[in-house]
Amino acid sequence: MVPVLELDNLRVQLGRREILKGLSCRLGVSEGGGRAIGLLGPNGAGKSTLIQTMLGFHAPLSGTAKLFGFDCHRQPKEVRARLGYMPENDSFIANMTAVAFLRMMGELSGMPRGAALEKAHETLFHVGLGEARYRQLGTYSLGMKQMAKLAQAIIHGPELVILDEPTNGLDPAARLRMLTLIHEIKATHKMNVLLCSHLLHDVEETCDEVLILKDGRIVHHANLEEERRSNRRFVELELGGVTTGFAAALGTLGAAGVDEGEGRWRVVLPADIEIGALWRLAAERHLQVRKLTYRRDTLEEIFLKAVGHIRATPGDATKPPPLPVSPEEVTHGRL
Amino acid sequence: MAVYKRGYQRYEGPRTGTWDRLMVLPRFSWGQLMSQRLVIAVLIGAAFWPLLCGIFIYIANHIELLAGFGQGFQKFLAVDGSFFKTFMIVQSTFAIGLAAMTGPGLIAPDLTNNALPLYFSRPMSRWEYVLARMIVLAGMLSAITWIPGLLIFGMQVGMAGGDWFSKYWNLGLAVFLGFAMLVILASLVALASSAWVKWRVVAGALVLGFFFVLAGAAQMMNSIFRDSAGSLLNPLYLLGRLWAAMMGIDSPDESEPGLWACASALIGFCALMIVVLERKLRPVEVVK
Amino acid sequence: MSNEIIFTEVSKFYGEVLGVNRVSLRVPPGITSLVGPNGSGKTTLMNLMCGLIHADQGTISVRGISPRNPEQLMRQTGYCTQFDAAPRGYTGYQFVSASLLLHGYSPAEADERTWRAIDRVNLREAAPRKVAGYSKGMRQRIRLAQSIAHEPDVLILDEPLNGLDPLVRAETIALFREFAARGKHVILSSHVLQEVDVISDQVILIANGSIIAEGQIHNVREEMTEHPSQFLIRCPDAAKVAALLFAEDHITEVRLHADRQGLLVLTRSRERFSELLNQIVLGGQNIESIVQADANVDSLYEYLIGGGR
Numbered sequence: 010m011v012p013v014l015e016l017d018n019l020r021v022q023l024g025r026r027e028i029l030k031g032l033s034c035r036l037g038v039s040e041g042g043g044r045a046i047g048l049l050g051p052n053g054a055g056k057s058t059l060i061q062t063m064l065g066f067h068a069p070l071s072g073t074a075k076l077f078g079f080d081c082h083r084q085p086k087e088v089r090a091r092l093g094y095m096p097e098n099d100s101f102i103a104n105m106t107a108v109a110f111l112r113m114m115g116e117l118s119g120m121p122r123g124a125a126l127e128k129a130h131e132t133l134f135h136v137g138l139g140e141a142r143y144r145q146l147g148t149y150s151l152g153m154k155q156m157a158k159l160a161q162a163i164i165h166g167p168e169l170v171i172l173d174e175p176t177n178g179l180d181p182a183a184r185l186r187m188l189t190l191i192h193e194i195k196a197t198h199k200m201n202v203l204l205c206s207h208l209l210h211d212v213e214e215t216c217d218e219v220l221i222l223k224d225g226r227i228v229h230h231a232n233l234e235e236e237r238r239s240n241r242r243f244v245e246l247e248l249g250g251v252t253t254g255f256a257a258a259l260g261t262l263g264a265a266g267v268d269e270g271e272g273r274w275r276v277v278l279p280a281d282i283e284i285g286a287l288w289r290l291a292a293e294r295h296l297q298v299r300k301l302t303y304r305r306d307t308l309e310e311i312f313l314k315a316v317g318h319i320r321a322t323p324g325d326a327t328k329p330p331p332l333p334v335s336p337e338e339v340t341h342g343r344l
Numbered sequence: 345m346a347v348y349k350r351g352y353q354r355y356e357g358p359r360t361g362t363w364d365r366l367m368v369l370p371r372f373s374w375g376q377l378m379s380q381r382l383v384i385a386v387l388i389g390a391a392f393w394p395l396l397c398g399i400f401i402y403i404a405n406h407i408e409l410l411a412g413f414g415q416g417f418q419k420f421l422a423v424d425g426s427f428f429k430t431f432m433i434v435q436s437t438f439a440i441g442l443a444a445m446t447g448p449g450l451i452a453p454d455l456t457n458n459a460l461p462l463y464f465s466r467p468m469s470r471w472e473y474v475l476a477r478m479i480v481l482a483g484m485l486s487a488i489t490w491i492p493g494l495l496i497f498g499m500q501v502g503m504a505g506g507d508w509f510s511k512y513w514n515l516g517l518a519v520f521l522g523f524a525m526l527v528i529l530a531s532l533v534a535l536a537s538s539a540w541v542k543w544r545v546v547a548g549a550l551v552l553g554f555f556f557v558l559a560g561a562a563q564m565m566n567s568i569f570r571d572s573a574g575s576l577l578n579p580l581y582l583l584g585r586l587w588a589a590m591m592g593i594d595s596p597d598e599s600e601p602g603l604w605a606c607a608s609a610l611i612g613f614c615a616l617m618i619v620v621l622e623r624k625l626r627p628v629e630v631v632k
Numbered sequence: 633m634s635n636e637i638i639f640t641e642v643s644k645f646y647g648e649v650l651g652v653n654r655v656s657l658r659v660p661p662g663i664t665s666l667v668g669p670n671g672s673g674k675t676t677l678m679n680l681m682c683g684l685i686h687a688d689q690g691t692i693s694v695r696g697i698s699p700r701n702p703e704q705l706m707r708q709t710g711y712c713t714q715f716d717a718a719p720r721g722y723t724g725y726q727f728v729s730a731s732l733l734l735h736g737y738s739p740a741e742a743d744e745r746t747w748r749a750i751d752r753v754n755l756r757e758a759a760p761r762k763v764a765g766y767s768k769g770m771r772q773r774i775r776l777a778q779s780i781a782h783e784p785d786v787l788i789l790d791e792p793l794n795g796l797d798p799l800v801r802a803e804t805i806a807l808f809r810e811f812a813a814r815g816k817h818v819i820l821s822s823h824v825l826q827e828v829d830v831i832s833d834q835v836i837l838i839a840n841g842s843i844i845a846e847g848q849i850h851n852v853r854e855e856m857t858e859h860p861s862q863f864l865i866r867c868p869d870a871a872k873v874a875a876l877l878f879a880e881d882h883i884t885e886v887r888l889h890a891d892r893q894g895l896l897v898l899t900r901s902r903e904r905f906s907e908l909l910n911q912i913v914l915g916g917q918n919i920e921s922i923v924q925a926d927a928n929v930d931s932l933y934e935y936l937i938g939g940g941r
Contacts, residue, residue, distance in 0.1 A: 051797045052769040064465050066627045086467040090359065094465035100458045104376065116368040117466045119359030128355050135352035152670060161462060166355035171465075178794065180669040180823050181933050198354045207797050210826050249906065285918045292914045297906035302921045312798055 011078045013037025013044060013169055013201045014063070018072035021055075021062050028058045030225040031072065036218065042168065043199040045191075047212035047233075049312055050222035056205050057097075059222070060171055064094060077168060090119060093162035097173035097205075099151075100158060107133055107142045107149075107157055111164055118165035125164075132160045137186060152183040159187070163194060169201045170194060176211055184211075191215050213308040221315045229315035233308070244287065246274040249297035258290050272299070365468070369476035370483065377446055377484070386445060387488065390438035394492035397431050398499060405503035423500050423508075425591035428515050431493065432587060436526055436580075439485050440555050446484060447534020448547035450477045455624070456542050464627040474535065474621055481531040490523035518590035526583055529610065530555075532617035539624035555579055572600045576609040586610070634696035636660055637681065637786070637817060642690035644676055651676035653841040655690075659819065662833035663812045666821040667933060673841045674821045675714070678788050681819070682711050694786060695817070707735065710779035714790035716771055718763040724750065724774045725759040731778050749781035750774075752807060754800075768795040776804065780811075787811055789820040793827065805831050825929040835929060839937045849929060859935050860884050860898040862925040863905065868918055870895050876912055880904070896925070 012035040021029040037044040050056050061067050062074050065085035074081040076088045102110055108129050115125035133142040136156040141149065146157060155175065162170050172191065176184045192215055195202050206212050212219060213233070221229040248255070249272055259266040259276060264287070266276040276287065284301070291298050313319045377383050403409060404423050454460060463473055497516045501509045530551075537550035558578055565574030575581045585606045588594035594603070601609075637659040644651035652673040666674045679685045680692055683699030683706070692698065697705045718727050728749055732742035750759050753773040758766065763774060772795055779787065787808075793801050808818045808831065822828050828835060829849065837845040837852075845852050867873050870893055874886045877897060882905065885898040899905040902924075913919055925931065 049798075051799055052767050061627075064461075064627075066464065085469075089465060089467045092465060094461065096458070096461045096465075098458055100462055102459045102462070103453045103457055105372075109372070113368060113372050114462065114466070115355075116360075117365060117463065117468060119365060119467065120355060121358065121360055124355065124357055131352050150670065158462075164355070174795075178670075178791075178823075181667075181825050181930070182669060182938070184823060198352075200354065207795070207801070208824060209798055210824075283918070284920050285913065288910075288913045288919055292910035295910070297903065298909065298922060299902075299906065300923050301919075302923055309798065316799065318799065 010038050010040065013046065013077065014203070015075040015078075016072070017075075019062070019074050020070040020072050021058055021067055022070045023058065023067065027070070028055045028225050029062070029069075032059070032222075032225075032227055033072075034220065034227055034230055036220060036230075037201055041199060042201050043195050044218070045195045045202040045204060045216040047216035047219040048203060048205040048222070049207075049209070049212060049219060051316060053224075054222040055225045056222055057173070060094075060173060060203075060205065063088070063171070064092070065089065091168040093165065093167040093170040093200075095158045095162040095170070095172045095175055097177065099154065101146045101149075101154055103147045104145060106145055107138055107160075110146055110157065111160055114161040115164045118167075120165055128164050132164045136160045136190060151178050152180065155179060155183075155187070159190065163198075163200070166198075167200065169203060171203045171205070173205045174207070175204070176206065176208060188215060209308045209312060219308065219311070221312060223316045228317075229311065231308075231311055231315075236311075243303065244276045244278060244284065245300065245302050246276055246287070246291075246298070247300035248272045248274065248291060249299055250295060252294075252296060255290075255294065255296070258294070259287075262286055262290065366472060366476055367479070369473070370479045373450060373477070373480040374483065377449075377480070383442075383446060386438070386442050387484075390435065390442065390488040391492070393431070393434050393438070394496055397427075398496050400427075401496060401500050401503065405500070423504070424512065425515060425518075425588075425593040428493075428497070428519055429584075429587060429591060429593065431496070432489075432519065432522055432526075433584070435489055435493070435523075436583075439489050439523075439526060440530055440552065442488065443481060443485060443530040443534040444548040444551035447481055447531070447551060448538045448541075448544035450480060451535055451538040451625075452542050452544055452547055455539065460625065460627050470622075470625050470627075474625065477535055478531050481534055482527050485527045485530060486523075489527060490520050493519040493523055515591055518587060522583070522587040522590060525586065525610065529579065529583070529614060532614055532621075536617040536620040536624075539621055572597070576601055576605060579610070579613060582606045582610050634693075635815070637695065637819075638691075638693045639677075639680075640691045642680065642687045642692060644680060644685065644687050650841045651685075652680070652838075655841075655843055657836065657843060657846060659817065659834065659836075661812065661815050661817050663808055663818045663820070663831055664834040664836060665828040665832040665929075666819065666836050666838060667823075667825065667828055667929065668821075668838035668844075669937060672839045674838060675790060676841075677838070678711070678790055678819070678821070681786070681788055682706070682709055684711075707782070708785040710782065710784035710787045712775050712779040712787075712789045712792055714794070716768070716775075718771070718774070720764070721762065723760055723762050724755055724766070724770075724777075727763055727774055728778045728781050732781050735782050737782075745781050745783075749777040752780065753777045754803065769797060769800055772796060773800070773804075776807075780807075784816070786817040787819070789818070791822060792820055793822060793824065801827075825933055829928045829930070832929075835932075837932065837936055844936045845932065849927075849932070852932060859926075860900050861902050861905070861927075862931070863897045863899065864923045864925045865895045865897060865909075866893060866920040866922075867895065868893055868920070873912060873917055873919070876915075876917070877908070880908055 014036040016032045016034050019029055019032045020027060036046050048056050048059070058067065062069060063076060063081050065081050065088060068082050077091055079087040081088050105113070111129035111132060112125045115128055116122060120128065130142070133139055136159055138153060138156050138160065141153060146154065149157065159175065162172070175191065176187050179187060188211060191202060191204065194200050195215070202215070204212060204216055217232070217234050219231045219233060220227060221231070252272065256266055256268065262282055263279045264276055264282060266274050268274055278284070278287065288298060288301065310319070401423055464470070494516065497519055533554050534551050537547040541547045541550060559580050562574045562578035562581065565577070566572055585594060585596065585603065589603050637657070639655050639657040642655045643653055655677070666677065668674055676685070680687055681694055681699065683702045686700065694705060694709065697708070699705055722730070725746060729742050729746040732745055733739065737745065750756055753776055755770060755773055755777065758770055763771060766774065772792065776792060779789070793804060796804060808820070812818050812833065832849070834847060835849055835852070836843060865873070870888055874888060874895055877883050877886050882901040883897060883899050887896040889895065897905070909919065909922070
């Protein structure tokens, strides 16, 4: 199985600064495509440089970057023929209607004229620009231009779609539409997606694996699917009512719980106890169970640990960590 | 009754070849340009001079029509090198004007709206992009330069016969090659100024300035330094010398630069334009 | 009270184009988020608060000062716009200190305040460099520094977290909290509703130039009684549990998840629903997890403004 992206000790220098300092990894290995890879990292970590190297805009100092087995620097035509790219910055061609724009982009990607025209209309309807497709791109609002950028990235059905901050500046409704479209691209149409974003929530919702860069190096490669499947012994609970004695009651089950205040508890269940037992415990005490979920490390915790801001994530051990580090505390700035 | 579910489907068909893809940009650009009334007006206007020259050729070959006029007048109607040179000079003005009008709109908007990443994320290199844009300009300029030029040359050959052809065959070649040089130079200048300057009006003015203002500057230099080396900076002069040489009517003064110098200067200008294009057409700007 | 921002029946039209239409608001100190679609009037409201534009109708009072009194108002207001512009050729330091000098501080004091503000946003090493060479996140931060340098009482920020990476987001949010803790007003607009949830004390939803809702998030939610509460439940025998739920009258809707192991339940009474669930569990049914699906700004937005699904 050819990985979507394979980096082998890739070093890239821009001007006099070395931006990428030896990246090696294999991403997107799967049968049948449809993998979503997240690319995260602080500003200046080298994410844009990596994407530009993949597009063939920069020559590596040493090492290789390969997309679907083709070298990004030596075989740029083969690589670009399999790519769709949605740039972060405002990017359009003035004085063209959306249909003409997409037709041209499709034909430039190698589609025959008839197919390009058909797909232009189809894609514009699909991204929600159906009614506005005969209007000039210069008259579009920001959200519409983002959708037009997405449309030109997918019209030729590439094997990999690179999205750089796709939800930038979109209002919540448009953001939701964009994320739904991205999910469909991956799940229904089986195109691979590389999503580069600062909004961890977006990445968490859509991506299967995540690559975290810092200072030009890879600091973490997380497989979110596996993370989601593990950690079923760690439970988050929110109770209403009088909770005195609940900790002791947990002890009778063999479980350990930490009271976080306002009815919120973090509980670790031993392997042989069912979640239902926990519920029964609460019900017997006439406590209202407002929330009961398995807790897994959120992407935010994984990210902050990878870039060195916190020492350990709660899911690292099956015991509650000595220093509670919840997401709220992290955003509160107490690190 | 059947209910169909038809939405976006991923394209999985065949891909076209390099030539087809190269011609995509020219096709779209030509379509856009041809919908502008000013462009069509200039194209039509540029047809008048070849038409007049054609009439001149017809009359020159049917002198019996002018039996009433004197011998002196009939000699005036010779179709030879200087006739074609005059044709080329006037037609060049139209060509330069058209390049100044249409060239700036080709690259400047792409740079202003940051469209280059959209192009270069497709199987297209920078030089293919420049070539595609040049084809747009070269196509339009050719339609008003060597194509009508060769047409009236053919008309003359048809009317004047093989004798005239064997004496003046080099004129046809000169028309074609001379205009080709102008087309290439004008296209490169228009594209380079479009890439350098983002305002279309200023870019157009730069094109006109390159041909006409440099001419004036060169003349000034010549009169100040009292020699003719300044003429090497005058593109119109350089082209004129080379055309005259190809037509066999070149008669320079001793102080004027030689033909090789002229040719080198022209090539130098073209190289300068290519350097400007290379600098400006970067998909990514590297800020140090 | 004179430590609130008060709008009374304020309207603003730009010729034909709608800015805001009959807006009345009372904003107490703390972090207030302005949420709404693009073009709904958020930037108009912010410009009105700063006195950059004047209302066609109605009155505005910012902590007791009218925006028609910019000399007084701008001393205690800091505005960080969404537009990414800085004077040409300025370095980061110059950008901040120029604004302070315009405020009337002496050069020595301006220098001290400038460095303080720059340290607050962690840009000390980059301060001598030109703003034109900054990355997007750094430009955002230097503009933030410029708006806090004169220690305003009212901080107005238009999409301040746009383009910032998660670390810097967290630090900037900490900065806002610190301001709010000192009794100041922090008014920001944002499209990332998950963040709005976490950081805001109040939220104002605006659409089509009118205020749709304002107040603290859970209070707003509770006021909206015509929308039932939503809960997501995971249980192995979902169909059986659904049947038991339907028997109760406060349950308005139950949807079965495609894998037949989850339910989306809409109920008019949270308390009765919790008690019902307790009974179901004690009766022997196994329920694996429960989460309230709509107690956040995201669902508020969808109920009141909509347009997503």
